[in-house]
Amino acid sequence: MTDLLSIADLPQGFEYPREFIRVVELGLTNLEPWWIVQGQPLRDRYVGLRERYPDRFLVPFAVRQDNDDVACWDIRQGNVAVVHDFASPGWERRDEFPRFRDWLRQAVE
Numbered sequence: 001m002t003d004l005l006s007i008a009d010l011p012q013g014f015e016y017p018r019e020f021i022r023v024v025e026l027g028l029t030n031l032e033p034w035w036i037v038q039g040q041p042l043r044d045r046y047v048g049l050r051e052r053y054p055d056r057f058l059v060p061f062a063v064r065q066d067n068d069d070v071a072c073w074d075i076r077q078g079n080v081a082v083v084h085d086f087a088s089p090g091w092e093r094r095d096e097f098p099r100f101r102d103w104l105r106q107a108v109e
Contacts, residue, residue: 002021002024002025002038003038003039003042004016004024004038004042005042005043005046005059009043009046010059011057011059011075014059014073014075016061017099017100019100019101019104020061020100023036023104024036024038031062031104031107031108032065033064033065033066034062034063034064034065034071034107035062035063035064035065036061036062037060037061037062037063041063042060042061045060045063045070045085046059046060048085049070049072049083049085052085052086052089052092053083053089053092055089056074056076056083057074057075057076058070058072058073058074058075058081058083059072059073059075060072061073062103062107067084068084068085068086068087069082069083069084069085069094070082070083070084070085071103071107073100074096077096079096079097079098079099080096080097080098080099080100080102080103081093081094081095081096082094082095082096082097082103
């Protein structure tokens with residue numbers, strides 16, 4: 001069973017991509033150094049990102065275990081953004097990928 005953000009918590013019009021749901025259902029959540037984040041840590045990160053970067057619309061789904069990088073769906077840009085959480089606004093951008101599968105391929109490699 002997955003413990004992701006509920007539809008009520010997600011930005012209007014956003015749905016988790018099917019391939020992401022499938023990865024979580026299969027239990028492929030430890031992609032060292034990345035971890036798919038669920039439960040209260042996911043909720044805390046989601047709220048924290050909204051507070052730290054109020055001009056961005058980010059839905060987090062994975063965190064790195066060796067630094068403060070967070071993989072998120074960037075709702076405005078329509079892609080996956082990797083942000084360095086806790087950096088000053090405007091300095092948080094680390095990387096971006098067109099789709100979840102592109103981020104996943106990089107995370108696995």
